[in-house]
Amino acid sequence: MSKDKTPRRPRAETPKGFRDYFGPEVTERKAMLDAIAAVYHRHGFEALETSAVETVEALGKFLPDVDRPNEGVFAWQEDEKDWLALRYDLTAPLARVAAQYRNDLPSPYRRYAMGPVWRNEKPGPGRFRQFYQCDADTVGAPSVAADAEICAMLADALEAVGIDRGDYVVRVNNRKVLNGVMEVAGVLDPSDPEKFAHERGIVLRAIDKMDRLGVEGVRALLGAGRKDESGDFTKGAGLSDAQADVVMGFMAARRDTGAATLAALRDLVGASVTGCEGVSELDTIAALLDAQGYGPDRIILDPGVVRGLGYYTGPVFEAELTFEILDEKGNKRQFGSVAGGGRYDDLVKRFTGQSVPATGVSIGVDRLLAALHAKGRVGKPAPGPVVITVMDRDRMADYFAMAADLRTAGIRAEVYLGNPKQFGNQLKYADKRQSPIAVIQGSDEAARGVVVLKDLILGAQIAANATLEEWKDRPAQLEIARTDLVAAVRRMLG
Amino acid sequence: MSKDKTPRRPRAETPKGFRDYFGPEVTERKAMLDAIAAVYHRHGFEALETSAVETVEALGKFLPDVDRPNEGVFAWQEDEKDWLALRYDLTAPLARVAAQYRNDLPSPYRRYAMGPVWRNEKPGPGRFRQFYQCDADTVGAPSVAADAEICAMLADALEAVGIDRGDYVVRVNNRKVLNGVMEVAGVLDPSDPEKFAHERGIVLRAIDKMDRLGVEGVRALLGAGRKDESGDFTKGAGLSDAQADVVMGFMAARRDTGAATLAALRDLVGASVTGCEGVSELDTIAALLDAQGYGPDRIILDPGVVRGLGYYTGPVFEAELTFEILDEKGNKRQFGSVAGGGRYDDLVKRFTGQSVPATGVSIGVDRLLAALHAKGRVGKPAPGPVVITVMDRDRMADYFAMAADLRTAGIRAEVYLGNPKQFGNQLKYADKRQSPIAVIQGSDEAARGVVVLKDLILGAQIAANATLEEWKDRPAQLEIARTDLVAAVRRMLG
Numbered sequence: 001m002s003k004d005k006t007p008r009r010p011r012a013e014t015p016k017g018f019r020d021y022f023g024p025e026v027t028e029r030k031a032m033l034d035a036i037a038a039v040y041h042r043h044g045f046e047a048l049e050t051s052a053v054e055t056v057e058a059l060g061k062f063l064p065d066v067d068r069p070n071e072g073v074f075a076w077q078e079d080e081k082d083w084l085a086l087r088y089d090l091t092a093p094l095a096r097v098a099a100q101y102r103n104d105l106p107s108p109y110r111r112y113a114m115g116p117v118w119r120n121e122k123p124g125p126g127r128f129r130q131f132y133q134c135d136a137d138t139v140g141a142p143s144v145a146a147d148a149e150i151c152a153m154l155a156d157a158l159e160a161v162g163i164d165r166g167d168y169v170v171r172v173n174n175r176k177v178l179n180g181v182m183e184v185a186g187v188l189d190p191s192d193p194e195k196f197a198h199e200r201g202i203v204l205r206a207i208d209k210m211d212r213l214g215v216e217g218v219r220a221l222l223g224a225g226r227k228d229e230s231g232d233f234t235k236g237a238g239l240s241d242a243q244a245d246v247v248m249g250f251m252a253a254r255r256d257t258g259a260a261t262l263a264a265l266r267d268l269v270g271a272s273v274t275g276c277e278g279v280s281e282l283d284t285i286a287a288l289l290d291a292q293g294y295g296p297d298r299i300i301l302d303p304g305v306v307r308g309l310g311y312y313t314g315p316v317f318e319a320e321l322t323f324e325i326l327d328e329k330g331n332k333r334q335f336g337s338v339a340g341g342g343r344y345d346d347l348v349k350r351f352t353g354q355s356v357p358a359t360g361v362s363i364g365v366d367r368l369l370a371a372l373h374a375k376g377r378v379g380k381p382a383p384g385p386v387v388i389t390v391m392d393r394d395r396m397a398d399y400f401a402m403a404a405d406l407r408t409a410g411i412r413a414e415v416y417l418g419n420p421k422q423f424g425n426q427l428k429y430a431d432k433r434q435s436p437i438a439v440i441q442g443s444d445e446a447a448r449g450v451v452v453l454k455d456l457i458l459g460a461q462i463a464a465n466a467t468l469e470e471w472k473d474r475p476a477q478l479e480i481a482r483t484d485l486v487a488a489v490r491r492m493l494g
Numbered sequence: 495m496s497k498d499k500t501p502r503r504p505r506a507e508t509p510k511g512f513r514d515y516f517g518p519e520v521t522e523r524k525a526m527l528d529a530i531a532a533v534y535h536r537h538g539f540e541a542l543e544t545s546a547v548e549t550v551e552a553l554g555k556f557l558p559d560v561d562r563p564n565e566g567v568f569a570w571q572e573d574e575k576d577w578l579a580l581r582y583d584l585t586a587p588l589a590r591v592a593a594q595y596r597n598d599l600p601s602p603y604r605r606y607a608m609g610p611v612w613r614n615e616k617p618g619p620g621r622f623r624q625f626y627q628c629d630a631d632t633v634g635a636p637s638v639a640a641d642a643e644i645c646a647m648l649a650d651a652l653e654a655v656g657i658d659r660g661d662y663v664v665r666v667n668n669r670k671v672l673n674g675v676m677e678v679a680g681v682l683d684p685s686d687p688e689k690f691a692h693e694r695g696i697v698l699r700a701i702d703k704m705d706r707l708g709v710e711g712v713r714a715l716l717g718a719g720r721k722d723e724s725g726d727f728t729k730g731a732g733l734s735d736a737q738a739d740v741v742m743g744f745m746a747a748r749r750d751t752g753a754a755t756l757a758a759l760r761d762l763v764g765a766s767v768t769g770c771e772g773v774s775e776l777d778t779i780a781a782l783l784d785a786q787g788y789g790p791d792r793i794i795l796d797p798g799v800v801r802g803l804g805y806y807t808g809p810v811f812e813a814e815l816t817f818e819i820l821d822e823k824g825n826k827r828q829f830g831s832v833a834g835g836g837r838y839d840d841l842v843k844r845f846t847g848q849s850v851p852a853t854g855v856s857i858g859v860d861r862l863l864a865a866l867h868a869k870g871r872v873g874k875p876a877p878g879p880v881v882i883t884v885m886d887r888d889r890m891a892d893y894f895a896m897a898a899d900l901r902t903a904g905i906r907a908e909v910y911l912g913n914p915k916q917f918g919n920q921l922k923y924a925d926k927r928q929s930p931i932a933v934i935q936g937s938d939e940a941a942r943g944v945v946v947l948k949d950l951i952l953g954a955q956i957a958a959n960a961t962l963e964e965w966k967d968r969p970a971q972l973e974i975a976r977t978d979l980v981a982a983v984r985r986m987l988g
Contacts, residue, residue, distance in 0.1 A: 010551040012593035012845040015578050018545035020591055026541035042901050044879035044908030044927070047520035051512035051624050052546065052580075052610060053568070057504040074547070074578070076570035084509050084568070086546075097514055099506035106926040108911045116546060130545050141911035145890050149909070152898075284890075291891030292898040351506040385538035396639050396778075397785030404646075404786040407536050414538030415643070417602045417635035432600040433538070 017123025018130055028378040029369055032161050033114050033134060036363065039157045040112040040136050043149065048111040050093040052118075056083040058096045060350055072120040074129075086118035090135040091347065091360065098139045098358070099351035108140040114365075135341075137360025139348065144281045147172075147315040147343055147359045148288040154319050154339055154361050155298045161368065162377035163321065168338075171302035172317045174282050175342070177265050178204075178250065178306060180275015185246040187239065190274065202237035207251060207306045211336070215248070222247055253303040258286045261301045281315060307340055316342030317361065325374050335371055339363040384434035385412040386489060389427075390420035391442040398446065402439060402485060409486045411493070430456060437492055439485070451485055453478045455492055511617025512624055522872040523863055526655050527608050527628055530857065533651045534606040534630050537643065542605040544587035546612075550577040552590045554844060566614040568623075580612035584629040585841065585854065592633045592852070593845035602634040608859075629835075631854025633842065638775045641666075641809040641837055641853045642782040648813050648833055648855050649792045655862065656871035657815065662832075665796035666811045668776050669836070671759055672698075672744065672800060674769015679740035681733065684768065696731035701745060701800045705830070709742070716741055747797040752780045755795045772808070779809060801834055810836030811855065819868050829865055833857040878928035879906040880983060883921075884914035885936040892940065896933060896979060903980045905987070924950060931986055933979070945979060947972045949986055 014020060021029070037047070056075055075085035087093050090113045098109065114134040123129055136153065138146045151170050158168050182188035187196045187203065206213075206221035213221070220226035222244040225236035239247065246268070253264040262283055269275025282301055289299050307316040321335035341361030348356035373379045386406055388399045399415045406413035416426045430438045440452040459476035480488040508514060515523070531541070550569055569579035581587050584607045592603065608628040617623055630647060632640040645664050652662050676682035681690045681697065700707075700715035707715070714720035716738040719730035733741065740762070747758040756777055763769025776795055783793050801810040815829035835855030842850035866872045880900055882893045893909045900907035910920045924932045934946040953970035974982040 009845055009847060010554060011549070012552065012590050013549070014545055014590075014594075015547055015549050015572075015576065018547055020545065020595075021541075021543040023540040023542075026543045030541075042904070042906050043897075044881075044906060046517040047515075047524075048517075049515040049520045051508055051514065053509055053512055053612070053624065055505070055507070055509050058506065060504060074570060076568060078509075082509065096506050096508075100508075101514075106923055110908065118547070130547065138911060142913070143890070143911060145894070145909065146911050148894070149911070152894075288891050288894050291895045351503055353503060387538075396637070397782050400639070400642070400646075400782050401785050410536070412536050412538060414604065415639065417632060417637060417640045417643070419636070429600055 035160045036157045039160045043153050045110040045112045048113050053084050056085045059092050074120045090133050095347035098348045110138045112136040132365035134363040134365050139358040142357040148285045150361050152294050167323050168321050170299040170319045171305045173305040174278040174315050175312050176274050176278025180269030180272035181250040183272040185243040199237040251304050258301045311344045312342040313345045314343035321371050338368045383436050385414045386437045387430040387435040388415045388439045390416050449482050450479050529654045530651045533654045537647050539604040539606045542607050547578050550579045553586050568614045583611050584627050589841035592842045604632045606630040626859035628857040628859050633852040636851040642779045644855050646788050661817050662815050664793040664813045665799045667799040668772040668809050669806050670768050670772025674763030674766035675744040677766040679737040693731040745798050752795045805838045806836040807839045808837035815865050832862045877930050879908045880931045881924040881929040882909045882933045884910050943976050944973050
């Protein structure tokens with residue numbers, strides 16, 4: 001046959017920037033999300049699952065990170081009519097739902113949502129174009145009591161998945177305080193809010209980069225601009241030294257206690273009405289959290305948190321893990337942020353024209369899972385199934401009956417279903433499956449009504465460590481009566 | 495302001511054919527899938543979650559239902575390069591994974607997968623363009639023992655979610671038997687398999703429609719063709735009466751016992767090598783199931799099952815719910831099929847050129863959930879949270895502390911976060927939330943260290959049924975000490 005006749009075979013590959021999740025990668029994430037959902041549920045939040053596909057019109061141009069303008073959505077046009085797209089977060093669909101069902105939903109509407117979102121951005125190492133988010137939001141509650149609740153719930157959620165108290169802190173700030181500081185610095189005019197909007201955007205993003213750029217880098221971005229290591233120049237906000245001093249003073253306004261921080265902020269915002277309102281909101285939040293026992297070991301006021309998103313209008317918060325890990329270069333560094341959110345009062349307004357107060361948090365599912373791995377909370381090799389090996393092809397029914405007996409007793413079990421010819425392959429398979437026990441019954445054993453159990457975990461330990469004497473003393477296999485199969489397997493599993 | 499200046503507001507709507515799932519709709523489905531996953535896991539199957547997006551090339555043109563050629567995928571082109579698409583089922587991505595990771599995966603590879611799939615087809619009532627599938631497949635196991643295992647596991651899964659034994663039956667057949675029958679009928683020539691392929695396709699789809707069209711309709715499609723109620727004519731396979739008799743005989747070959755059915759099939763396939771092989775495979779499957787105690791009350795041989803998909807090559811199976819429900823017109827009918835699958839040996843070959851034996855099942859998640867609703871297994875109104883009402887805006891901290899106390903005790907609770915001015919609105923809210931208890935504490939109660947519990951469930955019952963005397967005797971509210979809050983709420987919840 002001529003080679004030309006063979007049609008080209010499709011490549012067996014995920015598209016660039018997408019990946020598959022196997023076994024424990026799926027179940028560990030699921031267990032984590034289940035634990036978080038239980039906390040949300042206990043707080044009165046209801047599940048919501050919107051479709052993955054939205055109209056581009058409904059999604060709007062609210063892509064969260066304004067620093068990456070190339071970031072987009074996966075979109076396609078339907079029959080020369082509507083443009084449809086995959087959701088890029090869980091907040092935009094919530095805004096659509098809140099508008100669409102505004103007459104049916106309870107108000108306030110507390111909902112949680114978890115699922116994949118998609119970003120049409122350049123994939124990079126560890127950066128995927130489909131990833132999970134896990135959000136909780138309250139729509140229709142104007143009081144900052146709703147923000148306080150979200151912060152407390154976030155702390156509970158982190159502890160529920162296995163982050164110990166002391167290993168995380170939820171940091172709370174308020175955009176209104178920042179706006180008050182901007183007024184004092186002369187880059188916000190309450191009578192003309194559009195003026196200096198561009199500069200304020202630069203200030204906001206500069207502050208948000210404190211972790212990465214440090215004080216000097218941020219200071220440069222507040223002023224003329226900053227040249228990075230590669231020589232690229234980023235234009236700054238153009239603030240004078242005096243103006244920049246005010247902003248930098250804000251970021252450094254965190255004191256030892258919440259009360260002292262509030263006092264420092266009150267000084268900074270001076271006569272700004274918005275600023276004073278912001279400080280007073282933070283005061284309320286702190287009092288509410290205190291009353292429920294969420295002290296500074298869990299939640300603190302920290303003016304250094306601003307969050308990059310443009311749409312926040314009031315309190316903002318961020319959960320940070322405070323323990324150290326080794327980064328790719330082997331340097332110790334703090335694990336960093338795993339969740340963030342804040343108050344956004346205008347997302348529903350796009351649809352209805354009416355401002356609807358809303359606040360919420362989004363947990364970075366993959367980062368939190370990585371943190372649990374770092375803490376040893378997940379990732380322990382899960383035991384595989386007991387594998388019933390096949391010695392006689394004609395007695396598959398017997399082997400299936402053994403597996404059924406084990407399963408009925410709640411023990412994970414399977415019959416080897418590959419080609420049974422080479423017994424070595426069956427043990428290799430059991431090994432790959434991380435099987436704790438192989439069950440063996442040839443015709444001789446069958447005639448005598450017995451089976452052999454091979455303890456694969458002990459066997460591996462012995463093979464790795466034991467002297468010949470020990471090996472003889474502790475045989476890793478055991479002959480038992482077929483009728484004792486379930487009991488003996490249970491004993492061996494421990 | 496001129497109206498022209500107002501930008502047109504986006505419509506708050508899901509795209510056509512998509513929908514949102516609220517509260518219990520999400521959690522009931524989740525509970526059902528969790529129960530199924532536990533069964534799959536106990537059988538040694540591993541979770542797999544592939545990305546929602548695949549290259550069109552990898553997906554291939556394997557859309558399951560050939561009767562709807564307009565059915566397509568949601569696809570878009572990436573930067574004038576690859577075409578990407580949303581997966582339309584979970585089998586095509588599995589084939590890609592089996593090829594991509596063939597050197598790393600255990601062989602056989604047992605995996606389960608659950609998640610949404612997307613079909614770009616015309617939406618209709620109750621027919622959505624995004625829906626869930628829940629699959630289990632074994633790749634790399636040539637033996638029909640793998641098919642038997644899938645059938646047994648399917649029965650276990652149905653019972654695990656709450657379908658009682660007797661309310662379902664898994665029906666098993668074999669395409670090879672059908673092919674043997676086709677040989678006998680003269681529409682399959684083993685020495686030239688392509689010949690009559692078109693006719694056989696029509697026969698296959700005709701048989702699959704027995705439920706809908708009845709014996710006469712199917713018979714017409716085997717012959718010249720069939721005119722439906724609207725007058726549309728569907729061309730038939732063009733079989734002679736004698737040929738059609740053979741095929742109809744096959745469909746009616748089910749007897750009272752598996753052994754009798756096998757004997758009838760053996761007669762029908764005569765000397766066809768493929769047909770005999772098929773009967774013998776069914777014999778093996780029946781024996782394996784028997785040995786594990788899966789009798790005809792759960793799994794039966796039924797030649798009437800063929801499954802519409804072209805890609806099946808051996809055993810095929812279908813789970814049917816046998817209890818009656820009322821259809822939209824109020825007529826009693828059997829609930830029908832909720833799951834199906836079979837052996838397909840060529841899907842991985844597309845990528846690697848090597849034939850890889852595979853078999854699996856897909857559960858229709860939405861239909862099975864509807865069945866559980868019909869059986870009263872899900873859908874009972876779940877209790878909402880205890881609602882702490884707000885009498886004094888200044889004492890939010892006290893109300894939050896109450897909610898925190900209840901939650902610590904594992905009781906779902908929330909503070910009312912809307913505008914607290916109208917107390918009636920708070921009770922209406924509690925009602926909408928299906929709250930069992932409202933907690934009330936005004937300044938007077940606070941001063942005396944008490945709270946009032948309002949039993950909303952009892953209150954609703956009394957309001958609906960009670961005479962005035964009963965109302966007086968059983969007050970639906972109760973004053974208790976604040977310190978007794980948790981204990982009293984727990985008592986009231988029962």
